[in-house]
Amino acid sequence: MTESEVEKRIRSIALKASKFKIGKTGLEENQRLSGHKGYRRIIRITWAKTSAPIDRIEAKMIGKFIKWKTNDNKNTGSAGAMNPKASRYLLYIPSKGKRLMVSGLTGYTPPRKLITY
Secondary structure, eight states: OOHHHHHHHHHHHHTTOSEEOOEEESSOHHHHHTTSTTOOEEEEEEEESSHHHHHHHHHHHHHHHTTOTTBOOOSSSOOOOOOTTOSOEEEEEEEESSOOEETTEESOOOOOBOOOO
């Protein structure tokens, strides 16, 4: 998945959500969602086997969407370190609002492999 594909996917979700954030994790989605009070679902954007590409793309995407009124990210850049022993790392969007339709699916979407660039 290229940077422009990631941006397009985030934009399609952000346009439909009443509130959203851009995040990353080495945890499973249900574990991570518990840390986002008030958010109803996590939508997986992409994943990688190492944390570095997810760190980079998270920082870039937060920078691109930080000025959106519906974005709950407080700062630009990456939010911090992830578990170094995770089997995979995810870029995701926790979202609020009506059931989102993304690529014809509701709620969770299948992970998409990150193609490093």
